[in-house]
Structure formats: structure tokens, C-alpha cells
Amino acid sequence: MFEIDPRKSIFYYIDEAIKEYRKYAQKKISVIDPNITLDQLLTLNLIKEDPDSAQKELAQILFKDYASLTRIIELLVKKGYLSRSINQSDRRKFLLKLTAKGYAIVDKLTPIIIENRKIALENISDTDLKSLKTTLKKITDNCNSDL
Amino acid sequence: MFEIDPRKSIFYYIDEAIKEYRKYAQKKISVIDPNITLDQLLTLNLIKEDPDSAQKELAQILFKDYASLTRIIELLVKKGYLSRSINQSDRRKFLLKLTAKGYAIVDKLTPIIIENRKIALENISDTDLKSLKTTLKKITDNCNSDL
DNA sequence: CAAATATAATTGATATATCAATTAATAAAA
């Protein structure tokens, strides 16, 4: 009976928490601007802070497949938040730069993201957060080491 | 600077853990059968255990949008794992039933899923798991209460 | 009962995830 019922696994709660947070965060963002996603914002922010980073690095930071990141960037360019030009020092790479519109939306939505995280973590002690992080790291490591 | 760098947020670690687990689990499943996904398996298993459940309920258990679940079920039917017929007691609903092929794949892959979860949680104490669950529940609740 | 409302599921549009294959450029090796 129900040997692999997802509700009996801790992964159920991990999945639930991250999905509820994303839904919540996206809802708050959409109130201000219904045309940008949380991932697009985080991507823009990373590029803003480190314009030299390759798409490969961005993908790793955001836990995204390279293909996904390519498409996120395409969209950001199409929407006018980002400009892309060839990197002359390595012509396989691109130079990514926020447009004025890109800077504007990051500035506008940064406080919202900070607020979202704060609210999502209300009433959780630093000790609990630290232990959460440690346990999650163990799971990540377990999955990576057994290959 | 880097005010909303994802790497500074606990959500980064949650995201990392669940994604690494899913990648790991899928890899193990694909060795046995490259044509089924973890979510499809969990869906089949839930239907096997409770054939009367409506798609709406399955979606809630699996944290999926109704639309997503409709398409997962479509695929399972197309692949011959599932049969779908109209529920006469409420003609808006469907009667979902595993085929022999559906039962076979669930039986074949159940031990793999159990093993995956075990390995992913190696060296994590029950106390830590319990506290992980509690903290994650708090996050979920925080996101839901602020609406 | 007829009209209004609610519910279960689907469909369409768009974004993202994942895998495999491909392209273009660079680096390493023979």
C-alpha cells in the first residue's frame, strides 16, 4: 500500500515550500509589473552585478539548464531589458548589458523581492534557518555523490 | 550591491536540493525505463492506490496545476499506462484505471524510488528531518497566510 | 422548473525544463 505516496516523503514538503514561495513571490511581482517573472528578474540582477559573467555561469547560479537560460535571455532582449553583443575577447561568448529599462525594473522590484523573502521567513529563527541549510546541503551532496 | 543575489537566500538551497534530487531520481529511473518521468510514475501510483480520486485531487496532492495534470494524464493514456472513461455518477469526472502495462511499470520502479529517497537522505537524522519538515511547513504557511 | 452559479476538466498561449544534436570558436595535440 502507498509505498511511494509522495505525501510520506520529505521531498513533498520541500516541493511544497518552494512552490508556494514562488507562487507567492510571483503574485507580488505581478501586482507591480505583470510582464516579468521572478527568474527573469534574478537573471537581470545577476547580469547587473556582474556583466562579465558568461551565460554558462549564470545558468549554474540559477540552477538552470543552458538552454533555458538562452531562452530567458532571448526574452529579456526581446522585451528591451537587456542588450546582447559579441564579446571580442572570446567570440563564442556574449556581452550582456542591462538597458535603462532593465535597470529601472530591477530597481523597482528589488524591494519587493526583499520583502517577499522576509515575509516567507517570518517566525523562523536563525538557528532553524541554519539547520535547514545544513540538511538541504546534505541532500544535495547525497544526490551528487551517488553517480 | 547584490541585494537580491539568490545565493544569499535560503530559497537557493531549497531550490538546489529539490532540483538535484529530481535530476538524480530521474537519472535512476531512466536507466530502467527512459520513457517515463518521476511525476508520471507518482501520478500512476496515486491512481493505483485510489482509483476514485478526481483529477483535481491528484493535482493538489502533486502540487500541480489542473492543466498540467490533464496533460500528464493524456500522455499516460497515449503511452498505454492508463485508461480513461467517463464517470457515470458525475459525468464531469473521469474514471482512471491503470492498464496491465501501468501496473507493471509501477511495480518495476517502486523499489527504485524507495532506494532513491533513501540514498538522498543518507546520514540525516530523524531529528533533522523532523525539524526540516517543521521549518518548511512554516515557510509554506507564511506564503499562504499573506494573501 | 428556469436562470444563475459552481464545479471538473480541457484548451490555448506563453514560459520554462531537459535532453540530444548542432554550430561556431578556441585550445590542445600530433
Next chain:
DNA sequence: TTTTATTAATTGATATATCAATTATATTTG
């Protein structure tokens, strides 16, 4: 230096996520 291998990014195919709109059936209410 030509071949070979590696690397960065894209593309195509398919699966899933999310939102809004729609369809079909049930339920409620006037």
C-alpha cells in the same frame, strides 16, 4: 600547422508550469 578535442551557446523536440478562457455537467436559488 593541420587535425582533434573542448567549450559556449543555440536549436529542436518534448514535457511541464501557469494563466485565462472555454466547455460540459451539476447544484443552487428565485
